[in-house]
Amino acid sequence: MNFRQLSTFVGIFEEGSFNRAATRLNATQSGLSMQIKQLEETLGTALFDRSARGVTPTHAGQRLYDTAVDILRRLEGAEAELRNLSGTISGPVRIGLMPTFTRGVLAPTLSRFLADHPNVDVTVVEAYSAALMDRLAEGEADFVVVPQDGGRTGMRSRRLGTDREFLVCRPGGPIPHLTPVRLADVAPLRLVLPAKGNVRRDRLDDFIASNGLTVGKIIDMDAMFATLELVATSDYATVLPATICRKDIDGRDRWLHPLTGPELTVSYVVVEPARKAMSAAAAAFLRYLEEEYRRADAEWTALIGPSEGNLKI
Numbered sequence: 026m027n028f029r030q031l032s033t034f035v036g037i038f039e040e041g042s043f044n045r046a047a048t049r050l051n052a053t054q055s056g057l058s059m060q061i062k063q064l065e066e067t068l069g070t071a072l073f074d075r076s077a078r079g080v081t082p083t084h085a086g087q088r089l090y091d092t093a094v095d096i097l098r099r100l101e102g103a104e105a106e107l108r109n110l111s112g113t114i115s116g117p118v119r120i121g122l123m124p125t126f127t128r129g130v131l132a133p134t135l136s137r138f139l140a141d142h143p144n145v146d147v148t149v150v151e152a153y154s155a156a157l158m159d160r161l162a163e164g165e166a167d168f169v170v171v172p173q174d175g176g177r178t179g180m181r182s183r184r185l186g187t188d189r190e191f192l193v194c195r196p197g198g199p200i201p202h203l204t205p206v207r208l209a210d211v212a213p214l215r216l217v218l219p220a221k222g223n224v225r226r227d228r229l230d231d232f233i234a235s236n237g238l239t240v241g242k243i244i245d246m247d248a249m250f251a252t253l254e255l256v257a258t259s260d261y262a263t264v265l266p267a268t269i270c271r272k273d274i275d276g277r278d279r280w281l282h283p284l285t286g287p288e289l290t291v292s293y294v295v296v297e298p299a300r301k302a303m304s305a306a307a308a309a310f311l312r313y314l315e316e317e318y319r320r321a322d323a324e325w326t327a328l329i330g331p332s333e334g335n336l337k338i
Contacts, residue, residue, distance in 0.1 A: 026067060028100065031093045033060040034072065035300050038090050039162075039179035042079045049163065094179075094300045102302035115144035118306045120314075121157035121169030122149060124249035125188075125293075129268035130317040138313040145306045153247065154224050161296060167307035170314075172224050173292040182294040186318055188266035189325065190289035192282040193273070195257050202276035203329060207286040208233075213241035217252050217261045220245040225291065229264060232289070253279070266291050267325045268318065274328065283329055 036046040036057075043054045050057070065072055072086035082090065122131065131149065139147070150160060154171040161169050162177065170185060192206055200206055208214065214233075219226040233240060244261065246252050249269070256263050257278045264284070273279045295311065297303055303311070 030060050030064040033057050035093050097300045098302050114142045114306050116306045117146045118310050119148045119166045121166040125269040127151045129271040134314045134317045168297040173294045179299055180296050181299040182296040185293040185295050187290050187292045188268050190284050191270050193256055193265050193279050194262040196280050202280040205285040206282040208238050212239035215241045215261045217244040217246050217263050220247050271321050
């Protein structure tokens, strides 16, 4: 076995298709077929069952996948370690973040990180979770931060933290800023929420239905800053996690109400490709991001107390 064969095998395994793997690996289907044929001949066993719908790993293919991913990751890790023996972190970093993090913790993270590591080129892409996971699968990000979900083949994840959810509305209502509320007590709701298909929207819809909440009207809007502006200047409200609400603690533009009866929370994970070792630059940026997130979480805990963790969405 060689590195190229293992890379080809992992790409086909994760994509479930020679065609999609060829696009991902910037290769031809015939070239990939040759690599797999040689690998199967070397091992003396078939690794994939082929059909018109794509390819399915055999038992041998399933067994090889975990080993191949570990080998590729260790090799990239060794290369990264040797490149950074000088102690200077440099190179590109590509990060995928939801609006929750770009508004709540990105600016102070970037300021501290770039002051300490001026030789790193940082690219940040903002999108919702499904789009971020697609970019990660296409090799266009070193890691992404998304709500905890079922995950995808070829990815590895670890928990980042958990946020409380808030009802966010314009200032001046009958319920004082930062006072907890039950959604059932403020019905009928007029909400602006992400469009259906978004992970948070689907779970909020489930919560509304299961608790028999009365909703007057919902506006679908996949534009976070427009959502915040609409909420600040109208009778519409939204439901957002604590991190994105960090800049509204003062209550000047928007009032925040922690949800209770039950409390709602959302958990986040850091996701990266299982086959790749995270670069020293990306790992360093992630440490700074985690530190800023913990700092924001501590601010909320001091302000409204610890989360009860009743219901995750």
